[in-house]
Amino acid sequence: MIRQAIIPLAGLGTRLLPLTSVFAKELLPINGKPGIEYILDECIESGIKEIIFIISKKKKIIKRYFYNDKFYKKIIKRKKDKRIIKEYNKIKKYKKIIRFVYQNNPKGTGDAILKTKNMIKNNYFLMILPDDLIIKSNCSKDMIYIHNKKKCSVIASTKVKRNTVDRWGIFSKGPYINKNNFYVKDLVEKPNIKNAPSNCAVIGRYILPKKIFGKLVDQKKGKGGEIHITDSIRKLIKEGHKFVGHNFKGKYLDCGTMNGYIKSSMEILKI
Ligand code: G1P
DSSP states (O other): OOOEEEEEOOOOOGGGTTGGGTSOGGGSEETTEEHHHHHHHHHHHTTOOEEEEEEOGGGTHHHHHHOOHHHHHHHHHHOOOHHHHHHHHHHHHHHHHEEEEEOSSOOOHHHHHHTTGGGOOSSEEEEEOTTEEEESSOHHHHHHHHHHHHOSEEEEEEEOOGGGGGGSEEEEEEEEEETTEEEEEEEEESOOGGGOSOSEEEEEEEEEETTHHHHHTTOOOOGGGOOOHHHHHHHHHHTTOOEEEEEOSSEEEETTSHHHHHHHHHHHHHO
16 A cells, blocks of 8 residues: 655755755646645645655745744734635644754665655655646546556656756666556666666656665665665566556646746646
């Protein structure tokens, strides 16, 4: 059963500077709602009961967003504004299921995940990268369905333009299970065009096994000097652990870049 989700939020967000010099990118509004709330709603709808936020001292603003009860109570007492009451109730609902853990020195996604090692209860958990919004369909829910059927790890996949493969984790595919799901043969973090085994990229939704922590503990730095989850997944695949690549149905919005962030508000408006 997948009951826990983890979300790495300690990244510096340099691709969104100057906004991120004073603000957390995950709180930036997309059509009036902070990006992170779309991810929280996706988790809750998928049956997730606990969400672990990996933040840093520099990104304490994220914790403050969910822990501002005194402020809300004061305002609500003065102004009986229905909208504010509704928003406060929503934030209280999120707060109940969020736990925090710190990664003060962002060394990559793999290192972030390792910080949650002692908090993971079941054999599998969900990991979501907050820059990657998927709208119009609940990708996590569909992945949990596949996990329940196949009892293995699952990673979200989409086709990307060949000339952008060096921006993603790229799949090498094994046999197809059905039209939208295949076994992953290998996975390479940000390959150059010449070495890329395909143009199918990892998008930030992963159902990972608890076993991954055994690999992350001594995972060496990879591309760009960061500790990548991709490299530990690769090790598990080489040892015979099954990973399914899932071509998800919804629309992917890359909110980690300024262009993508701007476009995402427009796309959400169209729904
Ligand atoms: C990360 C992962 C990469 C994945 C991408 C999806 O890269 O390392 O494998 O394809 O997210 O957004 P980042 O965006 O941190 O450079």
